[in-house]
Amino acid sequence: MRLYISDLHFFHEALNTKMDRRGFESAEAMNEYMIEKWNSRVKKRDEVVILGDFSVGKAEETNEVLRRLNGKLYLITGNHDHFVNSPAFDAGRFVWVKPYAKMHDNGRRVVLCHFPILCYDGQYRRNKKGEAYTYMLYGHVHDTPDAGMVRECAALCRSKTRTLYPEKEEAPVPCNMINCFCGYSDYVPLSLDEWIEVNSRM
Numbered sequence: 001m002r003l004y005i006s007d008l009h010f011f012h013e014a015l016n017t018k019m020d021r022r023g024f025e026s027a028e029a030m031n032e033y034m035i036e037k038w039n040s041r042v043k044k045r046d047e048v049v050i051l052g053d054f055s056v057g058k059a060e061e062t063n064e065v066l067r068r069l070n071g072k073l074y075l076i077t078g079n080h081d082h083f084v085n086s087p088a089f090d091a092g093r094f095v096w097v098k099p100y101a102k103m104h105d106n107g108r109r110v111v112l113c114h115f116p117i118l119c120y121d122g123q124y125r126r127n128k129k130g131e132a133y134t135y136m137l138y139g140h141v142h143d144t145p146d147a148g149m150v151r152e153c154a155a156l157c158r159s160k161t162r163t164l165y166p167e168k169e170e171a172p173v174p175c176n177m178i179n180c181f182c183g184y185s186d187y188v189p190l191s192l193d194e195w196i197e198v199n200s201r202m
Contacts, residue, residue: 006139052078
């Protein structure tokens with residue numbers, strides 16, 4: 001199974017009182033809760049794509065957290081993931097570390113970036129049934145006014161019609177952008193279908 005999550009921010013003490021207001025008594029308590037929630041879902045053979053801002057901790061302490069997490073891991077780097085630049089960082093825990101990637105997930109394509117991309121590759125593509133083929137998965141904006149702005153922009157795109165080919169009728173733009181913010185899933189990595197369901201309730 002392939003799962004996705006973003007913006008865990010291990011070791012980020014300030015997020016307990018500012019921005020997310022996570023409410024844990026300490027960064028250590030937050031870390032332990034997130035590890036427990038992760039391992040309650042993720043099995044050894046599951047793949048987890050982390051969409052950036054995994055940890056603000058030093059490389060050594062981040063390595064220790066990574067050793068405790070189940071699954072085969074992939075990292076899309078975020079603006080807070082400075083640990084990846086340290087010689088002490090154990091990149092071997094990841095299948096790959098990239099700033100941007102595209103993957104396939106059960107007959108669909110996912111575009112992966114820490115930052116939301118409004119005009120992403122494959123935005124207009126549909127499968128033979130006319131269903132959306134490509135999803136843009138991102139993080140960075142947490143649950144902030146910026147997150148709402150991105151949702152509004154995506155909704156505006158979906159309200160338009162266009163075609164890339166003159167011989168075909170215009171159709172609504174799918175524009176499937178999904179914010180995989182960990183706070184929306186109680187810090188549990190979710191499948192694409194699960195994130196689609198979460199997104200539908202926003």
